[in-house]
Amino acid sequence: MPRGEGRKTQKRGAFGTAHKLPSGRYRAMYYGPDGRRYKAPTMFLTEKDARGWLSLRQAEIIRKAWTPPEADQAPVPKVTFAKYAETWLLNRQVSGRPLKERTREHYQKLLDDHLIDTFGALPLASITVDDVDAWHAKTLVGKPTMRAHAYSLLRGIMGTAVATRKISANPCVISGAGSSRRVHAIRPATLPELETLTAAMPEQYRAMVLLAAWCGARFGELTELRRKDVVIIAETKDDGEIHKHGVMRIERAVVRTADGFMVTTPKSDAGIRDVWMPPHLMPMIEQHLAKFVGKERDSLLFPAKHGGHLAPATLYRRFYTARSKAGREDLRWHDLRHTGATLAAGPGGANLPELMARGGWSTQAAAMRYLHAAAGRDRVIAEQLSKAVSG
Structure with a gap:
């Protein structure tokens, strides 16, 4: 064999x-x-021709235009990140359900503001680990939560591309980049603080504060509550006294989108629940229903002045003033939900399954199917909460 033949x-x-x-x-x-x-799909007559073909492939890689060649198949259009992300967002489902509108809007904003400029025009297969690392190093520095959200979205899109065999490996490999430390240290309100805060709120919103704090209801769940969702039960005890209990049925929530308010389901399947209200809240709840809620079954419990859904900013203006009077300028509205969890787990005596059921929390659907709160325990928890006040 002549020298050089059969060798690279x-x-x-x-x-x-x-x-x-x-x-x-x-x-x-x-x-x-x-x-x-x-x-190469063909042989070359000279080494120069072979090198020329290799140079073209190298140029494609350098300008991020390279895609894996498919042997014996007709060329297919290159799928760019922008095009794939658009399809991904349109078809994305979680637990078999389409994305919530607010979640879809959040993802779209992350794409538009932080991902498309860098990756949009690139073919999926050309995005490398180095590309992602370089983007992450300079993106949203100083905003850890938003940075983690953007990285998680990128990783999710590329992960689906791997699963559908559009690419062979996910280039998002930075450990811990999809999570961030909580910047706001949550400190639940104490009972005296909660009492001061409630008294400082306008009268039409006091019951809303109490339901958020004692029942752990989310803002969107409360602003969609209607008269038909609250059931008051009167029982006559052996001593002849009438004791009242209340249950609120949470099966809807309202979110604010770019197009206005939208009524949807709660955040997760576990969010659809019946929550017993502590008996000591019943006088204020009944007073609120009589004074501020229309007689129709569909009347909102906490309507805006125009009769529609209450905007967060409208409530927050009053809430910020009230929290200052309670000496809790750090307290956010959503922290009242954490207050509710603390009260239920402490004086309420709720165990983990009961707490998850009462608050509508769900870490994963599979876990919730095996964690069942005992029937009737939520009412006992509610009664224990009232005893913590009277006792």
């Missing part, structure tokens, strides 16, 4: 190799950004 010729620093065959022709081979080796 690799010039120092050159991209790929030119393999001379016994026939005298050359085969070109190279390793792509995905770590796999690829061969």
